Amino acid sequence: MDRDDRPPYVPPVETYQCCHCGGTGLDSHGEICEHCEGLGFC
Numbered sequence: 001m002d003r004d005d006r007p008p009y010v011p012p013v014e015t016y017q018c019c020h021c022g023g024t025g026l027d028s029h030g031e032i033c034e035h036c037e038g039l040g041f042c
């Protein structure tokens with residue numbers, strides 16, 4: 001039985017720091033950034 005259980009190769013996803021919150025996911029008021037929804041990138 002040949003079984004290939006190796007996890008699929010996941011290439012690094014190029015992400016960009018959010019231009020609104022600078023990658024923190026929070027805006028200047030400490031609220032979830034509306035631009036990236038708290039993800040920190042967009």
Ligand SMILES: [Zn+2]
Nearest residue numbers: 018019020042
């Ligand atoms: Zn942004």
Ligand SMILES: [Zn+2]
Nearest residue numbers: 018021033036
């Ligand atoms: Zn943001």
